[in-house]
Amino acid sequence: MIWVNTIGMRNPRLTVDDFKKAILKLRKMLNQRKTMQPDHAKPNLTICQPRMLPFSRFSLVREFNRLSVLKSVKKTLCRLHLENPILVTTVPNSCDYAGEFNEARIIYYCVDDFSEWPGLEHNLVRKMEKELIRKSDIFVATSDKLYSKLSNYGKPVYLLTHGVDIELFKYEKDEEHMLLKNIPKPRVGYFGLFDERSDQDLLIELAKRLSHVSFVFTGRTEIDVSRLKRLSNVYFSGKIPYDELPFMVKGWDVLILPYVVDKTTEAISPLKLKEYLATGKHVLSSAIPEAINLKAYVKIAKSVGEWEDALRFCLVRSNATMNSLRNDFLAGETWEAKSKKFFKMCIS
Numbered sequence: 344m345i346w347v348n349t350i351g352m353r354n355p356r357l358t359v360d361d362f363k364k365a366i367l368k369l370r371k372m373l374n375q376r377k378t379m380q381p382d383h384a385k386p387n388l389t390i391c392q393p394r395m396l397p398f399s400r401f402s403l404v405r406e407f408n409r410l411s412v413l414k415s416v417k418k419t420l421c422r423l424h425l426e427n428p429i430l431v432t433t434v435p436n437s438c439d440y441a442g443e444f445n446e447a448r449i450i451y452y453c454v455d456d457f458s459e460w461p462g463l464e465h466n467l468v469r470k471m472e473k474e475l476i477r478k479s480d481i482f483v484a485t486s487d488k489l490y491s492k493l494s495n496y497g498k499p500v501y502l503l504t505h506g507v508d509i510e511l512f513k514y515e516k517d518e519e520h521m522l523l524k525n526i527p528k529p530r531v532g533y534f535g536l537f538d539e540r541s542d543q544d545l546l547i548e549l550a551k552r553l554s555h556v557s558f559v560f561t562g563r564t565e566i567d568v569s570r571l572k573r574l575s576n577v578y579f580s581g582k583i584p585y586d587e588l589p590f591m592v593k594g595w596d597v598l599i600l601p602y603v604v605d606k607t608t609e610a611i612s613p614l615k616l617k618e619y620l621a622t623g624k625h626v627l628s629s630a631i632p633e634a635i636n637l638k639a640y641v642k643i644a645k646s647v648g649e650w651e652d653a654l655r656f657c658l659v660r661s662n663a664t665m666n667s668l669r670n671d672f673l674a675g676e677t678w679e680a681k682s683k684k685f686f687k688m689c690i691s
Contacts, residue, residue, distance in 0.1 A: 344388050345419055345428070349412060349437065350395040391419045399436060400464055409439040416444060429689055435471035441478045450689060451479040453489045456610035461539035462565070483688055486633050488610035501688045504633075505614050506681035509673055512589055512621035519594035520587060522580045526557050529658050532595035534561040534588055535615045537579075542603045542629065543571060548647045550574045553654060561591055592622050597657045600628035604645075616641070617676055623666050625657035640669050 393415035395408045420428065427447040433454050441449050458469045476482075476493070482500040484490040490502045523530070531553075537560055547570060550558050554576055560568075561580045571577045583591065592598065598619040602608045612633045619626045620640055627642045627650070628634035634641050642657065644650040 345391055345416070345423070345425070346388060347391045347393070347412070347416055349393065349434070350397060350399070350408065351434075389419060389423060391415050400467055405439065412440045413443055416440070420444065431689070432475070435468050435475050438471045438475035438478060441475060448480040448689075449478055450481045450483060451475055451493075452483045452485075452685075453493060454485045454612070456489065456492075459607045459610070461607065481688065483685065486610050486612040487636070488632060489612075492610075499691075503681060503684055503688070504676075505612055505617060506678035507617035507621050507673060507676055509621050509677055511586065512592070512618050513623060518590065520583070520590040522561075522583070523559070523591065523594040526559060526578050526594075527576075528557070528594075529555075529596045530557045530559050530594055531597045531599055531654060532559045532561065532592065533599050533601065534591065535613070536563055536565065537568065538565040540602050540607050540611070541566070542601045543568070545601055545629075545647060545650065546571060546577075547574065549650055549654065550577050552647075552651050556654070556658070559591075559595065561588070588618075589622070592624065595624060597625045597627060597654060598622065599654075600626070600631070600634060601650075602629040602631050604629050604631060617673065620669050621673055623662065623669075625660075625662050627653050627657060640665065640672060 393408075393411045395411055396404045399405045399408060420426075427445055429448055429450065430441060430444060430446045431450045431452050432441060433452045435457055457463060458465050458472065460468070476496055480498065482493040482496070482498060483503050484493055484500060485502075485504055487502070490500060493500045543566075546558065550556075550571070551574070556576060558574075558577045559580060560571075560578070561583060563582050564579060568579065572579065580591070600613060600616065600619070602611070608629075608631045611631060616626075616628070616634060616637065620637070625642065626640070627644060630643050630645045635643060642653050644653045
């Protein structure tokens with residue numbers, strides 16, 4: 344298997360996080376010879392890192408990226424003596440090189456509606472996705488909304504929701520994460536990307552109404568959160584390594600998914616949703632479609648009042664009865680189970 348690291352579709356901004364990401368990406372590109380070697384921890388996996396430039400809205404940059412990807416991937420395929428590969432892609436900008444490797448088939452693994460993603464050039468993304476859809480043989484969608492959208496193109500389409508690493512998130516850690524040391528209890532927590540889809544107005548009102556509760560946000564922040572940070576019971580820990588998340592979650596009483604409910608979140612299928620469920624903690628979410636699909640295991644709130652009532656309830660009630668039902672559900676939702684289903688879809 345060859346894993347190709349390509350550049351994202353969002354144009355970089357003048358922020359510290361984007362600068363750090365650019366430096367890391369540049370290092371990998373400059374050290375291309377090393378990144379093209381097999382991953383020793385996964386001997387059947389080879390990582391390919393083409394040299395690419397941001398700002399792909401410019402035709403010259405886009406052509407440079409296309410040629411760079413073609414050169415790197417074809418060289419790797421040749422070195423590994425691989426012919427007629429199955430190409431799996433999750434991003435619309437791969438339309439520029441899909442179909443150039445004598446593929447046995449092309450699979451568009453659609454994980455989100457990127458045409459609605461904040462920070463992207465939506466018209467350009469729509470054109471790219473339309474071209475990728477034309478070139479693809481099979482579609483795999485991660486949400487009902489995406490499945491419905493792709494069903495209109497007269498090609499095989501499958502629904503495959505995200506999986507979860509149950510063992511990582513259900514394991515009871517002995518200690519809370521050190522970043523929680525000076526944060527008072529009870530604590531309500533969220534981990535993941537915090538961007539325009541996060542409902543700041545909702546969170547501000549909740550933090551004011553529940554002044555005795557600490558609201559903790561862990562992960563990358565891509566928008567101005569100064570209004571939230573002014574509140575004494577709101578804390579932003581920043582990013583932490585993925586395998587440290589269970590230590591952070593151990594110190595939280597309730598896990599929340601406070602998304603704005605609009606067209607930008609209609610197709611979203613948060614990876615963290617099932618990870619939240621695997622922790623055994625109470626989970627409370629906005630009324631996004633994929634959370635509603637799991638309402639047997641997730642509490643749904645549609646207004647500030649409902650959020651406040653639900654949080655007060657969750658902070659004083661045990662979740663033991665619900666966990667038995669969750670465990671039965673999650674048993675078939677592991678990444679191993681999902682990968683087996685995905686493989687069958689690829690070769691069917």
